[in-house]
Amino acid sequence: MQPENIDLVNPLRTRNDLRELVSEMLNAVTPYFKNNVSRIDLGNFTAHYGQHVAAMETFSRLLWGATPLLAGGDEPPQFAFYLQAIKHGTDPQHADYWGEVVPYDQQIVEMAAFGLLLSLAGDKVLAHFTPGEQENLWRWLKQSEDQAIPDNNWHFFPILVQVGFHHAGMPVNREALERHFAAMEHYYLGDGWYSDGPGRPRDYYISMGFHFYGLIYARLMADVDPTRCALLRQRSAQFATDFIHFFADDGSAIPFGRSLTYRFAQAAFWSAVAFSGLEVFSPGVVKGLVLRHLRWWLAQPIFDRDGILSVGYSYPNLVMAEDYNGPGSPYWGLKTMLVLALAEDDPFWQATELPLPTLADHHSIPLADQILVHQPGHLWMLTSGQLELNNFVNTEAKYCKFAYSSRYGFTCERGRYGLAHAAVDSTLLLAEKDNYWRGRRDCEQVVTSDETIYSRWRPWHDVVIDTWLLVLGTWQVRVHRIESARHLDTAEGDLACFTSRSCKPPTSQGAAG
Known part of the structure; x- marks a missing residue:
């Protein structure tokens, strides 16, 4: 049975269609919001980091949909709840404080969403924060700078936090930026390809991790770090000419590697291409890649009960989960909604959707x-x-x-x-x-x-x-x-x-x- 509160016949042709889809997905989670609680509990199973952090993860991943709405001039549903949750979650004196960060903490992963929020909609959010509440948010996020993390795509999470600080007028740790970028150079392979850490796979983390975050950085930091931004754009352009081959004519993508429960995050790279204005394929081709992919996913039974994203791939299936997947983990797929941060008159939205270009057999x-x-x-x-x-x-x-x-x-x-x-x-x-x-x-x-x-x-x-x-x-x-x-x-x-x-x-x- 398909959920009634997600429009499964949404044509997904226009910016307004996508805005409605994101709003519906966020609204579906609303019944699980609780007053004075900065976490969202969607299920009775959890990941290796426990229920407490898994529920914080759920809240944070919704920001990947809420932030582009804010940046594009639309207030996300239940905006007041998001503001309250962030205030309470970052207040060490509040009972629902998200907590001090420890080595390899999942909270560092989720901090990247807050970095994007501060970068794209910091003025709209911080206008509701007192100076003390802003200080709490900065100090909580600042914990990401020096903690031990896995030597892989995680290095981009503290980087995005620093980007958020820059755009919010908060103190920036330039040394932390340099250190985390330097770490990732050790597993750059050439021709736009990274491995996800030394000797590790070349999977969707290269697209939805390294290049997705890299293109966000390239747009948001071009004025202060132009040389690195140009390099990141060059690498993404090289990668794009390979990555387009991962997508079929109908919008589906090759299922391969871990974290497949993030589903339409497979196309997050193309949203970042549009967001950054990367000139590698025409806006119409990029638009087709994003929207066909989302339409393909809406045709799959990926929603459980009342419109909540399930864990699985093309249907609910816990066998597909990793030990770091909690009930809210699939909402990382909202990264693909980054194109909502683009105005209606952006070339991406103005372009006529085009099919894949002619590709070699x-x-x-x-x-x-x-x-x-x-x-x-x-x-x-x-x-x-x-x-x-x-x-x-x-x-x-x-x-x-x-x-x-x-x-x-x-x-x-x-x-x-x-x-x-x-x-x-x-x-x-x-x-x-x-x-x-x-x-x-x-x-x-x-x-x-x-x-x-x-x-x-x-x-x-x-x-x-x-x-x-x-x-x-x-x-x-x-x-x-x-x-x-x-x-x-x-x-x-x-x-x-x-x-x-x-x-x-x-x-x-x-x-x-």
Whole structure:
């Protein structure tokens, strides 16, 4: 049953259509607002950081929708609640104070939304704050400057806080800015690509993290840091020519990697392209990328009960969650609503929506060890060598399969014993005559060319497998050479299409699409 308070037939053609969608999504959460409480509790499950912080995360992620509304001249629903929650959450003397920040604190992630709020709508917010309340907000956000954080895209969160300070006329720590930018240079790969930390994957965090935040910085700090802003824009322009291949004609994108429950954050990069005025594709092409993507997502059953975003991918599915996903985590998808900060007369909104430009049938990205293949009605990707070193749940399913598809998704295993619970799609699984199955995880070597990806991997220390993934027109061909002294059973599957007509995943497995 679809929720009644989200307009699922919204045509999403105009700025007003998008404004109405965001307002409806924010309104759906309103019943969970509580007086004098700066957190929003949406569910009875939580992430590794606990219910207290997860409820604070929910509130903060709504700001990614509320802030563009404010910046574009529209007051978000329940604006008074947002103001009160921020005042109480940043007041050390209040019972609902969000708290002091500790190393690797999830609150540092959420502070980025406050940095954008201060940058784009600081005058509208701080007009309601006393000098003491402004001081509380600054001191609470300032905690992000020197805390230990993961060495990955997290470095952008304290950077955006400093950007907010700059635009709000609050003291800025220039040394912190330089230090966090310097950290990220260690995993810049070239041609617009980063890895999400040293030796880590090249997934959607490169688009919805590094380049999304980088383009925000490039627009908001161009007057004080022009050289770095020009560099960030150059890198994003290079990245865009690869990233456009992740999107199909119907607006869907390749499901791949962790944090898929953020859903339409897959297109957040294109909203940042429009916001920053990056000249890489025409405004009509960028507009089409954003709005087709959002229309595709509105056609999926992603809302639970009364219009609350569920955890899952194309339908509610906790199997898809990472251990850092709480009930409000999916609202990071609101980052894609950044285009609402653009006025109606902006070239993005004035442009006629255009389809994808003519793209090559296949496109190789050696720095990401990926090859994207475009077919009518289907987009798929070959990949090797990706592994999330933190071993988040279902890492192998999300990173290590041979292929990923915008049309068919992928499955996550429900158990290692027996093929009935295994996720055989786009995978070669092996068992040592005991019905316990394992497949490719890390690769010892990967070589990517125009039409082929080679990888060497070991499911056991004494079993060596060389795999060649080949694009032959519209065909995907795999060749494996196995050297083993063990007696092994093997099983291999194609894409996760289980019936010729409906292509729906079986109910016994967790699926992304």
